[in-house]
Each structure stands twice: as structure tokens, then as C-alpha cells.
Amino acid sequence: MSRLPQRPDEWIDRSRQVRFRFEGRDYVGFAGDAVSSALWASGVRTLGRSFKYHRPRGILSMANHDVNVLVQDGQRLNVRGDVVPVREGMDLTAVNTWGGLAKDRVRFLDRLSAFLPVGFYYKAFYSKRWFPTWERMFRAITGLGRIDAATPHIYTHKRYDFCDVLVIGGGVAGLSAALSAADAGASVVLVDENARVGGSGMYQLGGDTAQREAVRGLIARARGHKNIRVFESTLAAAWYADQWVPLVDADKLTKMRARATVMASGAFEQPTVFRNNDLPGVMLGSAMQRLIHRYAVQPARRVVVTAANADGYRVALDLIDAGVQVLAVADLRDTLPSCPAVEKVRARGVECLPGTGIYEAHADGSGEVTAVTLCKVREGVADTSTARRLDCDGVAMSTGWAPAANLLYQAGTKMRFDERLQQFVPDVLPEGVFACGRVNGVFALDSKQADGARAGALAAAHVLGTALEVDPVLPGGEAPSHPWPVVKHPSGKNFVDFDEDLQVKDFENAVQEGYDNIELLKRFTTVGMGPSQGKHSNMTALRILARLVGKSPQQVGTTTARPFFHPVPMSHLAGRGFNPHRRSPLHGRHAALGAVFMPAGAWERPEYYAVPSKSRIDSIHDEVRRVRTKVAVIDVGTLGKIEIRGPQAAEFLNRVYTARIDLLKVGGTRYGISCDETGVLTDEGVIARLADNVYYFTTTTSGAALVYREMSRLNSEWRLECGIINLTGAYSSVNLAGPDCRKVLGPICDADLSPEAFPYLAVREGKVAGIPARMMRVGFVGEWGYEIHVPAEYGPALWDALMQAGEPYGIGPFGVEAQRLLRLEKGHLIVSQDTDGLTHPFEVSMDWAVKLDKPFFVGQRSLKILKQMPLKRKLAGFKLPAGYSGQVPQECHLVIVNGEIAGRVTSIYWSPNLGHHIGLAFLPPDMTAPGTAFQIRVTDGSMVSAEVCETPFFDPQDLRQKEQA
Amino acid sequence: MSLPARTSPLSDAQAAHAARWIDLEGMRSVAVFEREPAAALDIVAIGDLSYRRRVGVKGPSAAAALAGLGLATPAKPNSWCRTEDAIVARLGITEYLIEDSAGGETVAKVLALPAAAGVYPVPRFDAELVVAGPQAVDLFRQTCAVDISTLDAAGGALALTSMVGVGVTVAAVMTPAGVTYRIWCDGTYGGYLWETLCEVAEDMGGGAIGYEAVARVVR
Structure with a gap:
């Protein structure tokens, strides 16, 4: 212990x-x-294995900045051991092992790393044939946890939240920023990924208790x-x-809308790169400090510190103070600066070695660190003649930050x-975004407080609209990061990326192969x-890349x-x-009648009404038969319904539709049909003139919102x-159709039918079942019929009245x-x-609906050009x-002529009234003469013969719309 | 033939859960739900006010036409004011929503306006919900991207926004029970909005309330 x-x-x-x-x-x-x-x-101390070489791994950052310790907690995968309480x-196992952490059967991969x-x-x-095999093998070896398909769905909330100033990072700078902004009157949310705010101010102490008091x-x-609201x-x-x-957070995702953001997100400590820098026991200096101050755990008994800044000495x-014997501080810098931290370490009898780095860490039989070799180091090259071995069970790395x-x-x-800082810092910040603290290059405690207060005040001023000018806080004199925290070793295993087991030589090889910019290097x-x-x-x-290609990090x-x-x-998510x-x-009403619903745009519409003991298609054919022989009713309330009122309503519609609406x-x-500026057919509907200055018209179900929006735009x-008044949701509409529809409607309607x-x-206005109604005699389905529109709140009453009045005539829904x-x-x-996104009216034989001689309508110019073209x-x-x-062709099946695509089917049904399949298809114009045969390729690749024929297929003289029918 | 009963746009969504019905101005509404949480109003409660009669008016002369009826209109868009027996909400530069209080007759007067240039009546059969209770704001935070807590109930502010993907108009209304929120939406989206908000409210310990409970917080 x-x-x-x-x-x-x-x-x-x-x-x-x-x-x-843990592991049994x-x-x-x-x-x-x-x-x-x-x-x-x-x-x-061995808490996991690496992803690629299955090397033993221990704590690295103790801060969620690495994944050395990934464990499976029952059905929960990839639990991050460094931060999850x-x-x-809990019954935990390390992920990415075969046969357990200690006896991982693929740990031999480390010895094959050269290959x-x-x-x-x-x-x-790369072999296409073998790739699936390799893929399965690698997935099995490198898998991060095992998915249990029986894992229950975890229900997480999403919510919105709002604040004036969002401060990200609850360290010294973030706390100072939050207080500064809040004191100025802004509402502040302070977030920190750690379980408690305070940041490094509460654990990077270097024995300075006054610092802790200040942060408290x-x-x-x-x-x-x-x-201030604090979210930890x-x-x-x-x-x-x-x-x-x-x-x-653990339970939910909050979409925070701030008016200003202060980034006080700090910095990630970076590993020093030397051979075997990944052995359990080798960890970041800040990780050791977290263990000591947050969890009261002694990181090791005998530690060597590799340093390149004052932080390393504070670690020592x-x-x-935690009772650890610090054997030496090996400082990569050629000379040690004169600073209080260095002097204090020296005063505690610790050997401080300038120009020195760890050349290599050594492992014991279990793969954990047991010693290091120190060498004089210059520009990353070790002078092995100065090698000196120190037995230790811990190494603290403290040579820089990102x-x-x-x-x-x-x-x-x-x-x-x-x-000078050896760090990227903000140069130009976007409006409403502010930065402070380490992410801004400011590391000293007092400076972080001042920088945070500055950023918070600026953020509050931004939100509150007050003018404020504050001088920037200058970073301290010491570079917190070493420009080259890398020590070469001929045997490698000096890791840069612990997730992917990437060593220095991997980067050298990549650059040698031409992956010499940062984006390519990342991907390779x-x-x-x-x-x-x-x-x-x-x-x-x-x-490393900068040095290999002779550029600066900025470049x-x-x-x-x-x-x-x-x-x-x-x-x-x-x-x-x-x-x-x-x-x-x-x-x-539909649901009560057994409707099977289908999506139609945003709507749920009855696809058909299921009849017990009948198939879907038989139920549909029953509905068709009822329309053709008796009377039936369909809900067409999903159609767009728009009213236009005013002295220039006719002029407006004349400009929107291709027909002469004014007449x-x-x-x-x-x-009527409408087109866009390119002449493409965009929508269709029935336009009714209710009064001189009042028009009421329908649009397609899917087009309603778009048509209304476009009309509003046009009139602006x-x-x-x-x-322009959108009545789509305000009116309920049904279409009563069939030979007996007049008999049904007549008794409950005050209009002369x-x-x-x-x-x-x-179009007529009157009352149906006492309800004020607009009635249009239209025949979309080819029967005598009435489209009846009533206020939405009376829709069900209208439906009930029609069903009741139609009962003697065998009415039903379709x-x-x-x-x-x-x-x-x-x-x-x-x-x-x-139609599709390119169809113009002439392609669908709607020349009759296009009045090119009108003064203007949307798409007219394009249609005039198209009219001249074949x-x-x-x-x-x-x-x-x-x-x-x-096999019956389906919509979108292709028409094939001489092996080439010549068209496609757009609609096809078997007609119970005609006794054969009928459909519509786009064809080359020279193939549209009735009687022309063509081939449709169906799903299995076979060809089906079809023949062009005249439309309408049924009742071509429209006799059923007339009295004598 | 007299007018038949009006049907609430929320009727289909509520019918299976209704314990008792009540007729409100010709519309069958739920008086009490079967499993109405006793403490809903102490947490977050959702009620149905769709029975109220309302109408819209738009056009450049709409304000003048309303003024001709003696109706004051809000000075700014996105705000509302109360008249003797109605709410007048200004939804845009020249668009208004008028809703009667219980037993009000203002809507009928507006509907009787003679046809005139620049005055365009807008029939409205919205679904209208009321959200009440101390956690009402939290319900909005789970369903709406606008900070509804900033809606000034005393100042008559309106928000035209979306909740759970549905376009809505929201007004904060001060009542003796605290601030309540009135939500209007297209009636055809009403069922979805009702079901979704009730589901969220139930997760929070609240839920749907019938008119008997609604009447305690809405005037």
C-alpha cells in the first residue's frame, strides 16, 4: 500500500x-x-496494455489526457481509469488483452515490433482477397473492449442552457475570469472536466501552501x-x-449558448521522449502531483525527475513532501536557471544535473521501471560515455506543455x-472569445490570476456592451517547454504517441517516404x-516533423x-x-378504421385501411372498386391550402402560375402548375376564385411549406x-368521390349540386352538415367528386356526417x-x-397549361427557350x-434500348379495372408513339417487355364526370 | 342545421388517457386525466387551452382595423397585451393573433370585420398548451433552444421559435400561481407536441393536467 x-x-x-x-x-x-x-x-502498477505492441502500461497523465488505463466495467466499454471514480x-478488466493483463497471449508482438x-x-x-481476413484478425487483437449486444439502451437527456459568459476551465485563470466577469454583472457558467475546480493551483504546489490558500x-x-454557476x-x-x-457530464449533454467564451483550458503536460518512456512507473510530473494531492497516493518510493522547467522542480x-526519495533532477537545459524552485530542491539535498536527460529506462521482470540511465544530452543526442545508472521505481517527466x-x-x-515560450498562443481571437492562463502562455500563479481577471472583464464588457481596454498580461521569463524533449536511442522504443505506439523512428520513416507535411504525417x-x-x-x-524538414513549428x-x-x-449524442x-x-378516425399509416413528408397518412382476413393489395383493390362503383372518401387535408386576398391577388397568381389565373x-x-426560374416544374394544384379579390388554392402535400415560403419571398x-395566408393546418379537407357521391352529399349540403x-x-361555398365549407368539383381520381374544405376543428364532424350519410350507399374510406x-x-x-428536379412542363405534355404569351410568370424566359429545343x-x-x-417492374426501373439507359419507370400499378399493369415512364420522344414496344430491366437483370399506350388509361372521354355517365 | 361540436386538435392524442370530459365553448376537452400526477402543478404541468377561440389578422391596415374595434395592439412585434376579454399578440410587423378569454366575444367581432384592402383575416385553429409549475423553464430547456426564462411576463414578450422541432409562439403570462407559459402551434403538429412535452414532463415528475387543474392557473 x-x-x-x-x-x-x-x-x-x-x-x-x-x-x-480488477483482472479477477x-x-x-x-x-x-x-x-x-x-x-x-x-x-x-501495470494497469493496461498498449494498442499495437501490447506493452505493459501504467499511469501516464492521471488526467484523461491518455488512454493507458482503459478498462471494461461490465457492459461499459473503454472506461477511463484515470478519471472515472x-x-x-465494479468488476473491471483491462481492454486490449488476450487472456488477461498479466498473461496477455499477444504480448510477443512487442518483440516483433521491428517488423x-x-x-x-x-x-x-492490401490484397483484396485477404483483406477481410487480416481485418478480422487485427480487430480481434486490438479490440478496445467487448460489446455486449444485450446492453440496455441508456437514456440520456439533452438540454439547452444559457449564460452571458462561459468560462472553460476551472483553474486559477478560469476562476479569476469567472469572478471578474461575474463581478461586472455578467451571468457566468464555469465548467471544468475535473471532479473539482481549482486546477493545477491545487496540486502543482512545490510545497507552497500559500498558493493553495489563495486558490481555496x-x-x-x-x-x-x-x-456564477459551477459545473464540475x-x-x-x-x-x-x-x-x-x-x-x-455523466448524465447528459447540455447545449450551452453563451454570449462570450473565456478559454481557460490550460495545457497538457507532454511526455519526454526517451527509450522505454512508457514503462509503468514512468509518468508525467503532474500525474505524480495529482496522485499525491488529490488521492493521497505515493507515486513511487525512489524517483528520478527529468525536467526542463520550474515545474519539474516543484514536482521534486x-x-x-510525500516521503519520496528524489534521486536526481536531470535537466535537459544546458544551465540551470537561478530560481527559487531549483534552490529549494538543491537545499533538500537533491542532485540537480544540467544538460542531462534520461537515455533509457529499464524494466524489471514484470515490465515495470526499475532503473534509468542518465546521460549528458545535447540537441537530443546522448553522450553515452557519461552514462550513469540509477535504480528507481518511478520517473517523473516534466519537460514541457502543449x-x-x-x-x-x-x-x-x-x-x-x-x-520564447516554445508554445502556440492565440494571436487573433474571434469576436466574443477570450483566452487566459496557460493556453495563453501565462504560467505563473499571479500572472494567471491577472490574466484571468483581464479576460473575464473583457468578456463581461463584450456582453454588457461597455467599452474596456486592458493591458495584456505578459508571460513570465522562463520557457515552460523545452524545444527538443527527445533523446535518441539506436534501439528505439522512445514513444511519442502512447495511443498508437508511435516511436521517433516511425516519424523519420514517414517523412522519408514523403509524408512530409503535418496532415499527411498524421494520416500515415x-x-x-x-x-x-x-x-x-x-x-x-x-x-519532430519541423526538425526533419528543416522548418519551424510555426511553418x-x-x-x-x-x-x-x-x-x-x-x-x-x-x-x-x-x-x-x-x-x-x-x-x-383513420386509426379507428384500421388505417395503416405511411409517412408523406412530415405527415402520417393512411396508406390503406386494413381489412381483416384480406391482404394489403386486396384491401387496396377493395377501396379502388368502391370508388369506381359506389362512393368513397379520402382525407386530403395534407394538401397545402393557401388563400390570397387583395386587389392584386390575380396579378400575383398570374406571375406564380403558368396559366391565366386572371381570366x-x-x-x-x-x-395550375408552377415552375422555378429554370422552367423546372415545381408544384401543382387547383386554384379556386372565391371572389374578385379572393383566391383559394391547393398545393402538393410535400410542397406546401415551400410554396408558401417562396410566395412570401416573391411578394416581398x-x-x-x-x-398570402397559409391555411394548410387550419382547414381539414376530404375528397368524396364515386358514382353515388351526390346522393351522399346532397341531403347534408345546402348547395345545389x-x-x-x-x-x-x-367552387361553391355553403354548409355541409351545418359546417361552413368550401366545395370544389374536381376529379383527380376520375370520378364525379367533391373536395370539401372546412375549418380544422370541424373536420371530424364532417367526416362523421359523410360516413353516416353514405352508409346506405356502402361508403368507405380510401x-x-x-x-x-x-x-x-x-x-x-x-x-x-x-417528375424530378429537371422536369419541365413540355416533357410531361403540359404544354396546354403554359401560357407563354402572358406578360410574365416565373420560369417563362426559360420555358420559351426550352420550347424551341427538341x-x-x-x-x-x-x-x-x-x-x-x-417479375413486375418497379418505380425507377430503367428502360434499356440497345444496352443503354433510355428512360425510367416513374409509376406502375396493376389496374383491377383494366386487368393489366399500367404505368408512366420517361422515354426518348421518338419512342412515345402508342404501340411502341420497349424493354424495362428489373431487379434481377431480366428484361420485361412493355408497350406505349394512350392516356388516360381509364374512361378516356371523361364520361364519368358527366351527367350521362 | 346547427354547428356540430368542435374537436380539439389534441383530441386524438388525449382520448386514450382521459378520465372525464368537459364541454368548453363547444369543444370537448379533457377535464381530468386518468393518471394525472397530483403534484404536477408543483413540478411542471401541461394543459390544453385549444378550446379558446382565436383568429388572426394580417395586412398593412390590420392594426387600424383592430383599432376600429377598440382593440389596443402591442407597440412592438413579438409582444402581446391583454384587453378586457382577449389577448392581442403581435406576431410580426403587420400580423396579429387575437384570442378570447373564456366567454369573450372579441374574436367574433374581428371575424365580422368587413372585407377591406390591407386587412386579411387568418382563420386559426391552433393547438394551445399551457405549461405551469416551478420547473416549467427546465422543461423548455430540454425542448427549446431559446432562453425562455428571459421572456418578460410583465412586459408581454413573445417568442416565435421552435420546440421539439415544431414552430411555436410562446408567451410568458404572470398568474397568481407564478409565471406560466402559453404555447400556440399549428393544430396538425399539436398531437406530437403534446405527447413529446408530456413525456419530458413525466420524466421530471410532472405531466398532463386536465381543465379542472388548468383552471387553477389560467384566467
Whole structure:
């Protein structure tokens, strides 16, 4: 056990023991322990295996910046041991092993590493035939956890939240920024991914208790401030335009909308690169400090520190305070600066060695660190004649940092590489985005406070609209990062990216092969593409590339930090889904009649009404038969319904539709089509003139919203004196059709339904069952019929009245499928089914509906040009031979002529009234003469013969619309 | 033949859960739901006010026409004001929604406006929901991207936004029970909106309330 006596501000609750299992053995930790700290306190130092070579791994960052410790917790995969609290009863196994962590059967891969360089799979496993085999093998070897298909769906909420200033990062700079902004009157949300705010101010102490007191004061003030909400254990995972930031916590995803963002996200400590720098026991200096101060765990007993900044000396001091023997501080810098931290370490009797680095770490039989070899190092090259071995069980790496600038990049910040700091820092920040603290190149405690206060004040001023000018806080004198924290070794295993087992030589090989810019290098080596997303590797990789190609880090640049920059559970992304759908006022009536619903745009429409003991198609044919022989009713309330009123309503519609709407008489209707500027057919409907200045018209179901929006846009340009009113949801509509429809409607309607008083294509206003109604005599399905429109709140009453009045005549409902079949029998096209995004009216024989001699309408100029050009295709009716019993073509099946695609089927049904299949298809114009035979290729590749025929297929003289029929 | 009963756009979504019905201005509405959470109003409750009669008017002369009826209109778009027996909401530069309070007659007067240039009546049969309870804002936070807590109930602010993907108009209304929120949407989206908001509210411990409970918080 290496648990230390109680530490001030430790995160563990020693009064609550937690029992758990790891790799089949029982352990005990404390509430508040992370999985890694509890295991480390129990003396377990090998906590995982690496992804590629299956090397033993221990704690590296203790901060979610690496994935050395990935474990499976029952059905939960890839649990990050460094940050996930240990829970009573957890049964954990390390991922990525075959046969357990200790006896991983593929650990031999480490010895084959010379044969598995970066990119080896691109070169070795490219065979198309064998690739699936290799892929399966690699997936099996390298899998990160095992998925249990029985895992229950975890329900996570999504929510929105709002604040004036969002401060990302709860360290000293972030706390100062939050307080500054809140004091100025802004509402502030402070988020930190750690379980507690305070940041490095609470663990990178270097024995300075005054620092801890100062940070405690900041935390207390922030928690008590009425304008500040503190979100802990919450990750700001991305930054989107307009200051949208997704915040991820254990239970949910919050979409935070801020008016200003302060990035106080700090910096990631970077590993020093030397041979065997990944052995368990070798960890970042900050990881050792986290273990000591957060979890009261002694990281090791005898430690060598490799340093290149004052932080390394503070690590040494904290280790000494924790009872650790610090054997030496090997400083990569040629000379040691004169600073208090160095002097304090020296005063504690620790050997401080300038110009010295770790040449190699040595492992014991279990693969854990047992010694290091120190050498004099210059420019990354070790003088092995100075080699000196020190036995130790721990190595602290503290040679530099990389800014946690992912969100700054996503926000569009221009970053520059500061040579003195050896760090990228914000150069030009986007409006409303501010940076402070380490991510801004400011590392000293006092400076971070000042920088945070500056950024917070600026953010508040931005939000509150006040003018404020504040001088920038200058970074301290010391470079916090070493320009070349790399020590070469002829035997390699000096790791840069711990996720992907990438060594220095991998980068050298990649550059040699021509992958010599940062984007190519990333893709070839996969550096930064693992679960850590380059937090501990990208900066060093960039330095290596810069040196290999003779450029500066500024010239090499950085890769894109895409949102989310840190992995989050899929359940958080899924959450509760919102899929709005519309229901007609008659929905309940349809459901009661056994409707089978289908989506139609946003609507749920009855596809057909299921009849017990009958198949779908038989049910549909029953509905068709009822329309043709008796009377039936369909809900057409999903059609777009728009009213235009005003003295220039006719002029407006004349400009929108291709027909002469101004000539339409009051009380009449007209079929109309509209086009876009290119002449493409966009929508169709029936236009009714209710009064001189009042028109009411329908659009297609799917086109309603678009048509209304486009009309509103057009009139904002034309400024005609008329009002456009969208009544789609306000009116309920049905189509009553069939030979007996007049008998049904007559008794409950106050309008004269005689053909003289109410002829075909007339519109009348009256009452049906006492309900004020607009009635149009139209015949989309080819029967005598009335489209009846009533206020939506009376839709069900109208339906009930019609069903009751029609009962003696065998009335019934019909659905979308029957309607489509019936209209096809009449040869009527459906816009967007029988047309596409290029179809113009002449291709579908609608020349009659286009009045090119009008002064203007949308698309007129294009249609005039198209009219002069030969058609490339034409929609034509076709039929299959009577009695055809082979595979039936389907919509979108291709027409093949001489082995080439010549057209396609747009609609096809078997007509119970005609006794054979009928359809519409786009064909070459010279093939549209009735009687022309052509071939349709069906799904299995076979050809089906069809013959062009005249439309309408059924009742070509439209006799059924007339009295004598 | 007299007018038949009006049907609420939420009727289909509510019917299976209704314990008792009530007739409100000719519309069959749910008086009490079967499993109405007793504490819904102490958490978050959703009720149906679709029975209220309403009408829209738009056009450049709409405000003048309403003024001719003695109706004051809000000075700014996206705001509402209360008259003696109605709410007048200004939805845009020249577009208004008028909704009667219980028993009001303003809507009938507006519907009787003579046809005139620049005055275009808009029939409206919206679904109307009321959200009440101390956690009402939290329900919006799970369903709406607008910070509804900033809607000034005293100042008569309106938000024209979307909830769960449905276009809505939201008004914050001060009541003796605290701030409640009125939501209007196209009636054909009403069932979906109702079901989805009820589901979220139930997760929070609240849920749907019938008119008997609604009447305690809405005037």
C-alpha cells in the first residue's frame, strides 16, 4: 500500500471504503478514488496494455489526457481509469488483452515490433482477397473492449442552457475570469472536466501552501457568487458558431449558448521522449502531483525527475513532501536557471544535473521501471560515455506543455508559435472569445490570476456592451517547454504517441517516404488519431516533423481539431430524438378504421385501411372498386391550402402560375402548375376564385411549406397589394368521390349540386352538415367528386356526417395507395414522383397549361427557350401485356434500348379495372408513339417487355364526370 | 342545421388517457386525466387551452382595423397585451393573433370585420398548451433552444421559435400561481407536441393536467 497520510483538500473520503475487482482480484479503495489511484494505492502498477505492441502500461497523465488505463466495467466499454471514480462492486478488466493483463497471449508482438513499423498494414495487407481476413484478425487483437449486444439502451437527456459568459476551465485563470466577469454583472457558467475546480493551483504546489490558500479563496468566492454557476465533471467538448458549446457530464449533454467564451483550458503536460518512456512507473510530473494531492497516493518510493522547467522542480519538492526519495533532477537545459524552485530542491539535498536527460529506462521482470540511465544530452543526442545508472521505481517527466487550444482552434482563433515560450498562443481571437492562463502562455500563479481577471472583464464588457481596454498580461521569463524533449536511442522504443505506439523512428520513416507535411504525417502514422486525440503527442510530433524538414513549428502548423475534441459516450449524442410529424384532424378516425399509416413528408397518412382476413393489395383493390362503383372518401387535408386576398391577388397568381389565373371566373377553379426560374416544374394544384379579390388554392402535400415560403419571398420583392395566408393546418379537407357521391352529399349540403348549378371544376361555398365549407368539383381520381374544405376543428364532424350519410350507399374510406392507382388510371402525374428536379412542363405534355404569351410568370424566359429545343425525354403511358405473370417492374426501373439507359419507370400499378399493369415512364420522344414496344430491366437483370399506350388509361372521354355517365 | 361540436386538435392524442370530459365553448376537452400526477402543478404541468377561440389578422391596415374595434395592439412585434376579454399578440410587423378569454366575444367581432384592402383575416385553429409549475423553464430547456426564462411576463414578450422541432409562439403570462407559459402551434403538429412535452414532463415528475387543474392557473 502506498496511501499517504491525510492530505489537505484530498478528494477521497476515507470513511467510505469501496470494494471492487480488477483482472479477477479483489481490491479496496476509497470513495472519491479514481480506478487508477485506487489500484496504484494497492500496489498495482501495470494497469493496461498498449494498442499495437501490447506493452505493459501504467499511469501516464492521471488526467484523461491518455488512454493507458482503459478498462471494461461490465457492459461499459473503454472506461477511463484515470478519471472515472471507483464504485462498489465494479468488476473491471483491462481492454486490449488476450487472456488477461498479466498473461496477455499477444504480448510477443512487442518483440516483433521491428517488423511492424508505421504503415506496415498499408503495404502488407492490401490484397483484396485477404483483406477481410487480416481485418478480422487485427480487430480481434486490438479490440478496445467487448460489446455486449444485450446492453440496455441508456437514456440520456439533452438540454439547452444559457449564460452571458462561459468560462472553460476551472483553474486559477478560469476562476479569476469567472469572478471578474461575474463581478461586472455578467451571468457566468464555469465548467471544468475535473471532479473539482481549482486546477493545477491545487496540486502543482512545490510545497507552497500559500498558493493553495489563495486558490481555496478563489474557489470559495466562485461557489458563493450569485452570478456564477459551477459545473464540475463537465467537459466542454466543442465550440460551434454563435458560441454554442456542448457540455458533457455523466448524465447528459447540455447545449450551452453563451454570449462570450473565456478559454481557460490550460495545457497538457507532454511526455519526454526517451527509450522505454512508457514503462509503468514512468509518468508525467503532474500525474505524480495529482496522485499525491488529490488521492493521497505515493507515486513511487525512489524517483528520478527529468525536467526542463520550474515545474519539474516543484514536482521534486512535492515528491519529497510525500516521503519520496528524489534521486536526481536531470535537466535537459544546458544551465540551470537561478530560481527559487531549483534552490529549494538543491537545499533538500537533491542532485540537480544540467544538460542531462534520461537515455533509457529499464524494466524489471514484470515490465515495470526499475532503473534509468542518465546521460549528458545535447540537441537530443546522448553522450553515452557519461552514462550513469540509477535504480528507481518511478520517473517523473516534466519537460514541457502543449496548450489545450482545441476549442480555440474550433472557434477560429489564429494561433502563432511563440519561440520564447516554445508554445502556440492565440494571436487573433474571434469576436466574443477570450483566452487566459496557460493556453495563453501565462504560467505563473499571479500572472494567471491577472490574466484571468483581464479576460473575464473583457468578456463581461463584450456582453454588457461597455467599452474596456486592458493591458495584456505578459508571460513570465522562463520557457515552460523545452524545444527538443527527445533523446535518441539506436534501439528505439522512445514513444511519442502512447495511443498508437508511435516511436521517433516511425516519424523519420514517414517523412522519408514523403509524408512530409503535418496532415499527411498524421494520416500515415495515425499520430493523434487515437482516443487521446493527440493531447500528449501532437506537439512533439510537430517538433519532430519541423526538425526533419528543416522548418519551424510555426511553418509546420497544426492539424484540425474537429468537434468533439474528446470522445463522449454515444448515448449522449443520441439522447432523446425529436422527429416532428403532423397528423390530420381526422387521424383518430383513420386509426379507428384500421388505417395503416405511411409517412408523406412530415405527415402520417393512411396508406390503406386494413381489412381483416384480406391482404394489403386486396384491401387496396377493395377501396379502388368502391370508388369506381359506389362512393368513397379520402382525407386530403395534407394538401397545402393557401388563400390570397387583395386587389392584386390575380396579378400575383398570374406571375406564380403558368396559366391565366386572371381570366378565371368567380366560382370557378383551374388546374395550375408552377415552375422555378429554370422552367423546372415545381408544384401543382387547383386554384379556386372565391371572389374578385379572393383566391383559394391547393398545393402538393410535400410542397406546401415551400410554396408558401417562396410566395412570401416573391411578394416581398414584387410588393403587390395582396395578403398570402397559409391555411394548410387550419382547414381539414376530404375528397368524396364515386358514382353515388351526390346522393351522399346532397341531403347534408345546402348547395345545389345539380351539374348546371355546380358544374365540373366549379367552387361553391355553403354548409355541409351545418359546417361552413368550401366545395370544389374536381376529379383527380376520375370520378364525379367533391373536395370539401372546412375549418380544422370541424373536420371530424364532417367526416362523421359523410360516413353516416353514405352508409346506405356502402361508403368507405380510401387511402393514398388506392388514390395513386386511381389517378394513374386517369394518367394524372404526381409532381415529385413522376417528375424530378429537371422536369419541365413540355416533357410531361403540359404544354396546354403554359401560357407563354402572358406578360410574365416565373420560369417563362426559360420555358420559351426550352420550347424551341427538341425534347430529350417525354413522359408516356405504358402497359404490360394482359396476363403477364413475371417479375413486375418497379418505380425507377430503367428502360434499356440497345444496352443503354433510355428512360425510367416513374409509376406502375396493376389496374383491377383494366386487368393489366399500367404505368408512366420517361422515354426518348421518338419512342412515345402508342404501340411502341420497349424493354424495362428489373431487379434481377431480366428484361420485361412493355408497350406505349394512350392516356388516360381509364374512361378516356371523361364520361364519368358527366351527367350521362 | 346547427354547428356540430368542435374537436380539439389534441383530441386524438388525449382520448386514450382521459378520465372525464368537459364541454368548453363547444369543444370537448379533457377535464381530468386518468393518471394525472397530483403534484404536477408543483413540478411542471401541461394543459390544453385549444378550446379558446382565436383568429388572426394580417395586412398593412390590420392594426387600424383592430383599432376600429377598440382593440389596443402591442407597440412592438413579438409582444402581446391583454384587453378586457382577449389577448392581442403581435406576431410580426403587420400580423396579429387575437384570442378570447373564456366567454369573450372579441374574436367574433374581428371575424365580422368587413372585407377591406390591407386587412386579411387568418382563420386559426391552433393547438394551445399551457405549461405551469416551478420547473416549467427546465422543461423548455430540454425542448427549446431559446432562453425562455428571459421572456418578460410583465412586459408581454413573445417568442416565435421552435420546440421539439415544431414552430411555436410562446408567451410568458404572470398568474397568481407564478409565471406560466402559453404555447400556440399549428393544430396538425399539436398531437406530437403534446405527447413529446408530456413525456419530458413525466420524466421530471410532472405531466398532463386536465381543465379542472388548468383552471387553477389560467384566467
